Amino acid sequence: MARQQFDVLIVGGGLNGAALACALARGPHSVALLEARPPAPPGEAWDSRVYAYSPGNVDWLRGLGGWDESVRTQAVQQMRIHGDAGGRLTFDALDAGLPELAWIGENNRVQASLWRAARAAANVRLVAARAEAVSWHDQGRHSLHLQDGDTLSARLLVAADGADSWLRAQAGIGIRAEDYRHVGVVANFATEKPHRGIARQWFRADGxxxxxPLPGRHMSMVWSTPPAHAEALKALSGEALAETVAAAGGHALGQLQCITPAAGFPLVRRRAEQWVRPGLVLLGDAAHTVHPLAGQGVNLGFRDSRLLAEMLAGGGDPGEIGRLTAYAARRMEDVAGMQFTTGGLKKLFARPDTLSQTLRNWGMNLVGDCDPLNQALTRHAIL
Incomplete structure (x- = not known):
């Protein structure tokens, strides 16, 4: 049984954990990235997990070496949003003086690129193992006991192990959750017509x-919808699902062909009751989740990683509570604002009464017609 010591130990090698490891690679700390299931090299098949990445985060990832030529991405030039009673709202990169609004890419390829960058870093150790217990406050360090008998200790443990975080549970940190009573159904399609870099969104009675848009004539669908409708969508054949999705979008891209099976995940707003303790910080989905309608969940997590890496760059004890408390305070405003906005929009468009329907569609048209407000919202979203 071996015992190894590090300054920072990141639990969870998904996008946020791997990005943080890469960001710390040039710093003064020794880093371990613990992941029970390291990513396999992606094949040519499309990953059903597709995210919208803000230009600010993409620039940061490129600087870390974690956004290489293997990442299949599509720039979003325009976003067209349709209300449920005539509301229209368009965000346009050209109008805002921007090269793009966002980038769309697959989870597995971005993760694999980040892992290659982390593997090349001299001060980062990748550990393919599963933790089974934690010892807290062991001479200024926390220790993880692995199933293979080894022990890893660090001055700072980072919980980057997702919404159902094992490390958060081991710390006894609770969460405040609101079930949106919706399921996010995802699938990818080949399209008859070119998408021209346009993302589209419809607020409908069913979600x-x-x-x-994905590279070439491909696109990814996310349908946030009540559980019964989600189960009905997942039960459809590929051909029937393609026709249903095409019809729901007014055949804007012509006929569709399903290229990945439909999958679903429950949508829940979560916020951990504590984000930091001495020697412990929660990152990304382990600390917070939001409704996907704004495509900002992964971007909030990357902004967590960016700020934490920035605050640790000066050296010193990475687990010192004063610095971690300052980090949490700076991140909470961003997260709370996004949770309020996405949750509020979901609730607003769920109200069936005529007054609510009129007001929400009027508001969409108002924002669309007010260029300064439209451009201000666009510039905030690219960070």
Whole structure:
């Protein structure tokens, strides 16, 4: 049984954990990235997990070496949003003086690129193992006991192990959760017509439908919808699902062909009751989740990683509570604002009464017609 010591130990090698490891690679700390299931090299098949990445985060990832030529991405030039009673709202990169609004890419390829960058870093150790217990406050360090008998200790443990975080549970940190009573159904399609870099979103009586452009004549669908409708969508054959999705979007891209099976995940707003303790910080989905209608969940997590890496760059004890408390305070405003906005929009468009329907569609048209407000919202979203 071996015992190894590090300054920072990141639990969870998904996008946020791997990005943080890469960001710390040039710093003064020794880093370990613990992941029970390291990513396999991606094949040519499309990954059903597709995210919208803000230009600010993409620039940061490129600087880390974690956004290489293997990442299949599509720039979003325009976002067209349709209300449920005539509301229209368009965000346009050209109008805002921007090269793009966002980038759309697959989870597995971005993760694999980040892992290659982390593997090349001299001060980062990748550990393919599963933790089974934690010892807290062991001479200024926390220790993880692995199933293979080894022990890893660090001055700072980072919980980057997702919404159902094992490390958060081991710390006894609770969460405040609101079940949106919706399921996010995802699938990818080949399209008859070119998408021209346009993302589309419809607020409908049965939920929120989004089409995200992928490279070539391909697109990814996210349909946030009640559980019964989600189960009905997942039960459809590929051909029937393609026709249903095409019809729901007014055949904007012509006929569709399903290229990945439909999958679903429950949508829940979560916020951990504590984000930091001495020697412990929660990152990304382990600390917070939001409704996907704005496509900002992964971007909030990357902004967590960016700020934490920035605050640790000066050296010193990475687990010192004063610095971690300052980090949490700076991140909470961003997260709370996004949770309020996405949750509020979901509730607003769920109200069936005529007054609510009129007001929400009027508001969409108002924002669309007010260029300064439209451009201000666009510039905030690219960070």
């Amino acid at each position: 929120v439908l989004a089409w995200l």
